[in-house]
Amino acid sequence: MDLIISHSCPSCGGPVEMDEADRLTVCPYCEVQNYMVGGRMHRYVLPDTIPDHIDRRSVVYFPYLRFKGNIYTCAGRDVDSKVLDTTHQGLPVRMLPPSLGLRPQAMKISMVHKGLAGKFIRRSETAAEVLHRAEKLARSAVGSVEDTLHHRAFIGESVSCLYLPLYIDNDRVHGGVLNRELGRLENWLVDSENLMDLKKSWLPTYLAMICPKCGDAMQGEPDSLVVSCANCETCWTEDKHRFTKVPYELIEGEPGDSFLPFWRIAVTTKGIEMDSFADLLRITNQPVVVREKHRSRQLEFWISALKIRPKVFITMAKGATLSQLNYPSGDVRLDKKIMRPTLPYKEARQAVKSVLAETALNKKDVLPKLSEMSISVKAARLVYLPFKDRAHDFVQRHSPMAVAKSVIRTAYRL
Ligand SMILES: [Zn+2]
Ligand SMILES: [Zn+2]
Incomplete structure (x- = not known):
C-alpha cells in the first residue's frame, strides 16, 4: 500500500498531500504544479505527539528502511512474481521493534523538512543490504527452495527511509508517536558518532512544469513519470535534475x-x-x-x-x-x-x-x-x-x- 505523505507546496508553502508514488504536486491554494526530482532516497518522518516541555532540539529520529517493489523469479521451470513491502531497522537496536509493520500506513507521515530541529541517527544498513534482505524474503516466499534459481529481478522497486521520533525524559527513552516509555537511556542514543543533523540533500527539489522547448505549461497526472506538452507535442521525463525529451x-x-x-x-x-x-x-x-x-x-x-x-x-x-x-x-x-x-x-x-x-x-x-x-x-x-x-x-x-x-x-x- 502506498503511504500518504503530507508536505508543503514548493511554490506557496501551503499544506499539500500526496501519494507516495506521486511525482507531481498539485497545490489547491496557488494551483501551481511542481515536478519532484527523483533519484534520491525519499525520507519521511512519522507524526509525533511529544509533550510541550520537551525541547524539540533534543528529539532523536530513528531510521527504518523500507523496501517496496515487485520481485520476479525464474526458478526450476517456473516464472513467479511477488509484491514485497517491508520495513527494517536501519541500526540494530533491541529497544525498538525490528520492523514498523503496518503502522506507517495508518498515519499521516510527512517528508523530512527544514523545521525538524532534532538529531538523526546514522543508519548502519545500506540500501544494497535492504535489497539483499528483500531477496532473501522473496526466496522464502516464492517457489520451492529445491528449484535452481536462474534469474531474479526487482521491477519498480523503491527504498525509502522512515524516521521514528524518540525523546528522553528523566533519563528514560520515550517513543514520540504514542508517548510511550521504552526503557533506560542507551549509549547509541547519545553517542555523537551516531548522531547527525538533517542534511540539505535529503530535502525534495522540484522542477517547474514548463515545457523546455516552447515554454508552455505541461500536463501530467500526479504519478506520471513522463509529462507532455500539448502545444509543441513533446514528451519529457526528469533525468539528473532536468527534463529530457522522450x-x-x-x-x-x-x-x-x-x-x-x-x-x-x-x-x-x-x-x-x-x-x-x-x-x-x-x-x-x-x-x-x-x-x-x-x-x-x-x-x-x-x-x-x-x-x-x-x-x-x-x-x-x-x-x-x-x-x-x-x-x-x-x-x-x-x-x-x-x-x-x-x-x-x-x-x-x-x-x-x-x-x-x-x-x-x-x-x-x-x-x-x-x-x-x-x-x-x-x-x-x-x-x-x-x-x-x-x-x-x-x-x-x-x-x-x-x-x-x-x-x-x-x-x-x-
Ligand atoms: Zn501552492
Ligand atoms: Zn512545448
Whole structure:
C-alpha cells in the first residue's frame, strides 16, 4: 500500500498531500504544479505527539528502511512474481521493534523538512543490504527452495527511509508517536558518532512544469513519470535534475480509444543469441511459421510502462511483444485519452529476461540459460497502444490483449 505523505507546496508553502508514488504536486491554494526530482532516497518522518516541555532540539529520529517493489523469479521451470513491502531497522537496536509493520500506513507521515530541529541517527544498513534482505524474503516466499534459481529481478522497486521520533525524559527513552516509555537511556542514543543533523540533500527539489522547448505549461497526472506538452507535442521525463525529451508515438486507433503506454526496447542478446523477431519466435518455440517479415524485424520487447500487479504486467508485456507486427505505425498527436507512464524505462529494461522466460513455451530449455544471458539495448522509445474502452475492460485494437480497468486505475496498491 502506498503511504500518504503530507508536505508543503514548493511554490506557496501551503499544506499539500500526496501519494507516495506521486511525482507531481498539485497545490489547491496557488494551483501551481511542481515536478519532484527523483533519484534520491525519499525520507519521511512519522507524526509525533511529544509533550510541550520537551525541547524539540533534543528529539532523536530513528531510521527504518523500507523496501517496496515487485520481485520476479525464474526458478526450476517456473516464472513467479511477488509484491514485497517491508520495513527494517536501519541500526540494530533491541529497544525498538525490528520492523514498523503496518503502522506507517495508518498515519499521516510527512517528508523530512527544514523545521525538524532534532538529531538523526546514522543508519548502519545500506540500501544494497535492504535489497539483499528483500531477496532473501522473496526466496522464502516464492517457489520451492529445491528449484535452481536462474534469474531474479526487482521491477519498480523503491527504498525509502522512515524516521521514528524518540525523546528522553528523566533519563528514560520515550517513543514520540504514542508517548510511550521504552526503557533506560542507551549509549547509541547519545553517542555523537551516531548522531547527525538533517542534511540539505535529503530535502525534495522540484522542477517547474514548463515545457523546455516552447515554454508552455505541461500536463501530467500526479504519478506520471513522463509529462507532455500539448502545444509543441513533446514528451519529457526528469533525468539528473532536468527534463529530457522522450521519443514517442501513438499507434492509430478509433475515436474514443484510451491509450496505454509501453516501452518499446530494441535489444541484441548474447548467451541466448537473438537479434531479430524471428530469433525470439524460434528460441521461445512459438507455433508460428517464421517468415521474411519476422526475420527482417529487429528484436524488440514491448513492456508495459505502468506500475501494475506483476502477473498482469508480465502477461501484457508478453502479449504486446508477440503481437508487435500487428501494430500499424504511429504518430505524435497527443490530443487523445492517454495514460502516462508510471514505470520508468530503466525499470522496464530490467524486465526483459522475465518477459522472455514468460514467453518461452519451452521453459526447461530457456530458463537455465538466463543466468548466462546478457542484453544490450540498441534503442528505446515510448509507444501508446489504443484500447477500446469497454465497461470493465480495456481491449486492445490490434491484438488479443485485454486488461481489467480496475487493475489499471487502482494501479498497484497493496
Ligand atoms: Zn501552492
Ligand atoms: Zn512545448
